[in-house]
Amino acid sequence: MRQTDVLVLGAGIVGVATALQIQARGRSVTLVDRRGAGEETSFGNAGLIERASIFPYLFPRDWRALAVYAVNGANEARYHLRDLPAFAPWLLRYWRESEPDRAFRHAMAVRPLIESCLSEHEMLMAQAGALKLLRKTGWLKLFRSEETFAAGRAAAKRIEPYGLKVALYDSASLRTIEPSLAGVHGAVHYLDPASLTDPLALTLSYCALFEQRGGVFLRGDATTFRPASAGYGVETEQGPLLAREAVVCLGPWADVVTAPLGYSVPMAVKRGYHTHFAPAPGAALNHPALDADNGFLLAPMARGIRLTTGAEFARRDSPPDYTQIEASEPVARKLFPLGDKLDSKPWMGRRPCLPDMLPVIGPAPRHKGLWFNFGHQHHGLTLSAISGRLLAEMMTGETPFADPSPFAIERF
Numbered sequence: 207m208r209q210t211d212v213l214v215l216g217a218g219i220v221g222v223a224t225a226l227q228i229q230a231r232g233r234s235v236t237l238v239d240r241r242g243a244g245e246e247t248s249f250g251n252a253g254l255i256e257r258a259s260i261f262p263y264l265f266p267r268d269w270r271a272l273a274v275y276a277v278n279g280a281n282e283a284r285y286h287l288r289d290l291p292a293f294a295p296w297l298l299r300y301w302r303e304s305e306p307d308r309a310f311r312h313a314m315a316v317r318p319l320i321e322s323c324l325s326e327h328e329m330l331m332a333q334a335g336a337l338k339l340l341r342k343t344g345w346l347k348l349f350r351s352e353e354t355f356a357a358g359r360a361a362a363k364r365i366e367p368y369g370l371k372v373a374l375y376d377s378a379s380l381r382t383i384e385p386s387l388a389g390v391h392g393a394v395h396y397l398d399p400a401s402l403t404d405p406l407a408l409t410l411s412y413c414a415l416f417e418q419r420g421g422v423f424l425r426g427d428a429t430t431f432r433p434a435s436a437g438y439g440v441e442t443e444q445g446p447l448l449a450r451e452a453v454v455c456l457g458p459w460a461d462v463v464t465a466p467l468g469y470s471v472p473m474a475v476k477r478g479y480h481t482h483f484a485p486a487p488g489a490a491l492n493h494p495a496l497d498a499d500n501g502f503l504l505a506p507m508a509r510g511i512r513l514t515t516g517a518e519f520a521r522r523d524s525p526p527d528y529t530q531i532e533a534s535e536p537v538a539r540k541l542f543p544l545g546d547k548l549d550s551k552p553w554m555g556r557r558p559c560l561p562d563m564l565p566v567i568g569p570a571p572r573h574k575g576l577w578f579n580f581g582h583q584h585h586g587l588t589l590s591a592i593s594g595r596l597l598a599e600m601m602t603g604e605t606p607f608a609d610p611s612p613f614a615i616e617r618f
């Protein structure tokens with residue numbers, strides 16, 4: 207039987223970065239996934255390493271905004287009546303956790319991770335030869351009216367006390383850096399974040415580094431995961447694997463391990479979509495750009511311009527609904543000259559979300575040697591390298607660089 211010190215279940219960006227961080231601390235590590243590395247949620251995100259996202263995505267508390275969302279009147283968020291009964295208890299908790307004082311506490315808890323998210327990725331990227339994927343240009347939040355731009359400027363001001371930098375543009379000054387964008391009233395340029403030209407390539411480069419350093423990647427199904435006499439076992443295509451310790455990095459599928467072991471985790475998914483377009487001849491997009499008033503983002507990627515959508519509140523496994531991406535396309539075409547569509551159908555991913563928008567990072571309280579690192583919501587790419595480090599420090603007895611207690615599963 208194959209044996210390893212640590213089994214990491216799930217080879218999305220969180221699992222692969224966690225495996226690298228544990229391996230760097232001297233443990234033999236085996237990664238197990240039912241698919242290839244990075245082929246699920248981590249495949250299709252917008253590629254932002256959100257160094258400026260101190261404040262999480264909150265449930266709106268303004269009744270006018272809620273009334274719009276209630277009738278599916280805003281493209282950035284959509285829900286399905288058929289899924290509402292399953293979602294309602296989670297939404298209620300999300301609403302409660304978005305109360306301003308609580309939300310501020312959550313933001314301060316995750317702040318040390320946000321502060322080091324980019325430097326930690328840069329260190330791993332340098333080792334993996336992946337710095338060529340990184341673009342340190344920040345990203346743009348675009349507004350179509352003075353009213354929304356004023357609200358955008360106020361939101362941008364909130365992050366300045368944390369040492370983060372923004373630039374403000376009117377439509378004329380925006381044209382100096384993005385001459386192909388049209389119909390924009392004003393923009394906030396978040397200068398500290400970075401972005402990737404190919405999120406899948408990053409996961410694959412981390413996985414290649416992990417294997418070069420002696421790590422093993424196997425195909426296997428986490429539903430076969432079981433506590434065993436001397437640790438934990440899982441079935442793989444290469445036969446059974448036994449590990450002294452195990453880490454659950456299954457993102458939206460964490461429940462396949464947590465539920466049978468008796469951990470009740472209030473996870474829901476906010477689904478999102480993408481599709482790629484060729485830029486029209488002569489057009490170029492130099493920064494990822496979020497159309498804040500219309501709820502979609504355009505990101506320049508190696509494959510073309512990636513249009514990504516906001517949040518769809520639906521059950522993880524309900525059939526895809528392309529309403530948001532279909533509504534975004536004509537608006538996006540007026541914003542930026544898009545050419546041919548490059549994908550035969552949109553891609554769908556699932557952001558794994560806990561109601562307080564904090565991940566679960568830390569030990570399983572009733573299972574010695576079992577650890578969790580999942581639930582990174584809108585920021586799984588951003589937080590992967592740094593949350594992997596935090597977990598690896600906890601597992602190996604190092605002093606954690608940040609207080610891990612806000613991320614403990616016991617909070618539920």
Ligand SMILES: Cc1cc2nc3c(=O)[nH]c(=O)nc-3n(C[C@H](O)[C@H](O)[C@H](O)COP(=O)(O)OP(=O)(O)OC[C@H]3O[C@@H](n4cnc5c(N)ncnc54)[C@H](O)[C@@H]3O)c2cc1C
Pocket residue numbers: 215216217218219220221238239240241242243244245246247248249250251252253254255256426427428429455456457458459462477478479480514515554555556557558580581582583584585586587588589
């Ligand atoms: C449209 C969109 C845009 C986004 N933009 C950004 C962004 O710009 N920046 C950012 O930081 N984040 C962004 N995100 C969020 C980010 O993509 C996720 O938080 C992140 O990918 C989660 O990574 P993960 O490794 O936890 O999950 P995943 O990538 O889903 O990995 C989980 C792995 O578990 C495996 N698995 C599942 N079930 C089993 C099983 N039974 N047995 C074995 N393996 C199994 C899967 O195959 C998968 O590889 C975006 C998400 C979406 C949908």
